Amino acid sequence: MIQMVGVSKLYQNGVAALHDINIHIEKGEFVFLIGQSGAGKTTFIRLLFREELPSTGQIMVGGRSIIRLNRKEIAILRRNIGVVFQDFRLLPNLNVYENVAFAMRVTECAKNDISRRVPEVLDLVGLGHKSGSMPAQLSGGEQQRVAIARAIVNKPMVVIADEPTGNLDPETSWDLMRLLNEINKTGTTVLVATHARDIVDVMRKRVLALENGRMMRDDTGGGYDE
Ligand code: ADP
Numbered sequence: 001m002i003q004m005v006g007v008s009k010l011y012q013n014g015v016a017a018l019h020d021i022n023i024h025i026e027k028g029e030f031v032f033l034i035g036q037s038g039a040g041k042t043t044f045i046r047l048l049f050r051e052e053l054p055s056t057g058q059i060m061v062g063g064r065s066i067i068r069l070n071r072k073e074i075a076i077l078r079r080n081i082g083v084v085f086q087d088f089r090l091l092p093n094l095n096v097y098e099n100v101a102f103a104m105r106v107t108e109c110a111k112n113d114i115s116r117r118v119p120e121v122l123d124l125v126g127l128g129h130k131s132g133s134m135p136a137q138l139s140g141g142e143q144q145r146v147a148i149a150r151a152i153v154n155k156p157m158v159v160i161a162d163e164p165t166g167n168l169d170p171e172t173s174w175d176l177m178r179l180l181n182e183i184n185k186t187g188t189t190v191l192v193a194t195h196a197r198d199i200v201d202v203m204r205k206r207v208l209a210l211e212n213g214r215m216m217r218d219d220t221g222g223g224y225d226e
């Protein structure tokens with residue numbers, strides 16, 4: 001599903017954010033990506049949806065190299081990857097329904113498909129009753145669930161979340177992780193970059209640990225520290 005071979009990333013300012021990364025994530029896996037601030041987690045994620053290109057190495061998503069893609073192919077890649085950010089990134093002037101529908105409209109889905117799929121996905125994340133609300137009227141946890149609905153609405157192969165619980169209280173963080181776990185159980189590959197030590201320790205998923213741009217651990221069923 002996701003493969004990196006000899007991937008390094010040197011930013012223009014000379015910062016070596018990633019060094020010789022070699023990983024293989026199978027379809028249907030749930031993976032935590034951990035590491036201190038500055039370890040390279042966000043860079044790792046940006047490489048996967050072509051927000052950045054690696055300086056060296058090969059990246060495959062869904063069996064295809066994503067290094068040389070034209071604009072149309074990048075759009076297709078991004079449709080296959082649902083991304084969730086720490087700061088939610090909802091469109092503030094659109095209600096919940098429209099925020100999710102927007103993600104389908106940009107991929108030129110048929111109107112019928114949109115009006116069928118959006119309520120279905122809002123029900124999945126437990127927000128069917130909030131479809132008319134504006135983002136500012138929602139709690140942080142609800143906003144993040146809208147972001148998840150938007151990420152999965154096009155039925156991506158992979159859902160990637162970058163510090164999704166960074167702005168949420170502990171209880172809401174757990175609700176969110178449970179939701180990501182449910183999504184994973186439907187067969188969707190899930191990759192979560194996180195600092196949430198207690199959650200990583202309890203969920204016992206595969207743990208990839210970055211330190212100063214190097215992959216220092218790859219443990220199946222691992223905890224935060226070992
Ligand atoms: P993390 O997400 O683990 O905090 P990042 O991938 O954001 O780590 O950052 C890894 C390193 O790369 C840091 O030293 C950071 O300052 C640097 N970095 C991140 N983005 C850029 C950029 N666009 N330009 C230059 N340096 C960057």
Ligand code: ADP
Pocket residue numbers: 120124152154155156157182183186187188
């Ligand atoms: P269909 O049965 O028509 O394919 P589903 O509504 O069952 O449609 O959706 C399946 C797809 O929806 C999954 O492959 C996944 O990408 C996405 N999905 C995300 N989260 C969930 C979830 N919690 N439950 C079901 N499907 C989900």
